[in-house]
Amino acid sequence: MQKFNQIHSLFEHLPANYGEFSDFEQKIATLAQEMKVDLSLYEIDHLSIRVNTEDKAKSWLTTLLNYGKILSNNLVNGRAIYLIELEQPLLFMGQRVFIIELPFPKNKHYPVESWEHIEFVIPFLPNESSIEWVERVQQQFLWNQSGNLTIKVDEPKVDGEQLPNPSIAVSFADKSQNHVCIKVHPFNIKNIIKVS
Template identity: 60%
Template sequence: MTNLQENLTALSADLATFERKIQNLAKEMTIDLSDYEIDHLALRVNSEQNAKNWLILLLKCGKILSDNIVNGRKIYLVKLAKPIKFAHQFVDVIELPFPKHKQYSIEGWEHIEIVIPFLQNESINEWVNRINMHFLWNELTQLNIKVSEPKVVGERLPNPSIAVSFANKAVNHTCIKVHPYSIEKIVEV
């Protein structure tokens, strides 16, 4: 197995631009990414064929960690043999959702996910409220906030998500999602 930069020239060429856009979003969110574990990076594609092509390339750099159906579509998690450096961290999981019915304005790198753990005995609602009260993202009109909880058969841990993106996607289409557990912990058997 080789590394991402050697195999995925199209994706790795866009990685620096993606990182810059994510850093700009983090700045608007008033968070320092080095304070949080970056769990994984995620791609978005519009066609089944593009998804298959990216999966073939990703599998030259790693192995499938998970291939579950989430919200009606297959989502692959690929664990890289050699982590990539992103925002001063090393990230070794790439998420590749196969397309459903949505068309994205930009294909390629789309979001990262960071981990802000539950406090002891904290419920999902308490976790969401704590994060909202701490960061006050929902008071920033330039940002969109979406709270969800994808359900996947076989996952034992709750997987709530707070997705933060710019309201004006034409300026910056990226997204930072917050979860209480790393994706590897979520998909553990």
């Protein structure tokens, strides 16, 4: 797994080096274990970066565009978020992931500027509403019953998107040692974009 990513020349030019990516992967694995989620059973559809300045966001974007193309550039909850599809995937938790999410900063300050979260897909059941989906996922995993985890439920509003896109974000309550987050949503991000 490491050799596959190490030869990806993207890491020679990113503001964050390969070591930070490897550390991110390990922290996600630790969080997934706490969440009792086997990520190999689900599709990881994208990885996300967090930065605090527009200059750093532009630096990431410039580099990523040397290795891929813009799939989407939308305003989400009032800030620009780019989705970049890489020509060559990154291997993450045994899966080939092609899409990187790069939000431009708004008002929030992140303690760590680097790789921040992943999103994986648990599809809607037939005729299931967003509220029913959230309740089902919560009941399946019982994350809200763990004192070690923080849960945030959201449904981002994006201009032009036709599919509902609720998400459940899970992170450690104590972020001092592990700042990463795992999010769950019902549709692959490319399906969301196609109908926008």
